[in-house]
Amino acid sequence: INRFDYDGDYGTVLNRFLIQAAIGYPIAVHGTGGQTRAFIHIQDSVRCIELAIEDAPKAGERVKIFNQMT
Numbered sequence: 470i471n472r473f474d475y476d477g478d479y480g481t482v483l484n485r486f487l488i489q490a491a492i493g494y495p496i497a498v499h500g501t502g503g504q505t506r507a508f509i510h511i512q513d514s515v516r517c518i519e520l521a522i523e524d525a526p527k528a529g530e531r532v533k534i535f536n537q538m539t
């Protein structure tokens with residue numbers, strides 16, 4: 470089963486913002502701004518999703534997990 474994490478532990482900022490926008494909740498920015506994670510441009514993230522959709526697994530195949538940073 471594929472997951473769409475939107476929590477503070479496993480979810481990405483983009484996922485959290487999408488959920489907040491979908492339910493009409495004000496976009497909430499958390500933390501001090503001292504994040505040290507890798508960043509990816511939104512166009513690159515969208516392109517990664519596009520590639521995954523174009524190469525979707527056939528019925529019965531395992532889901533492929535992509536790491537956008539590598």
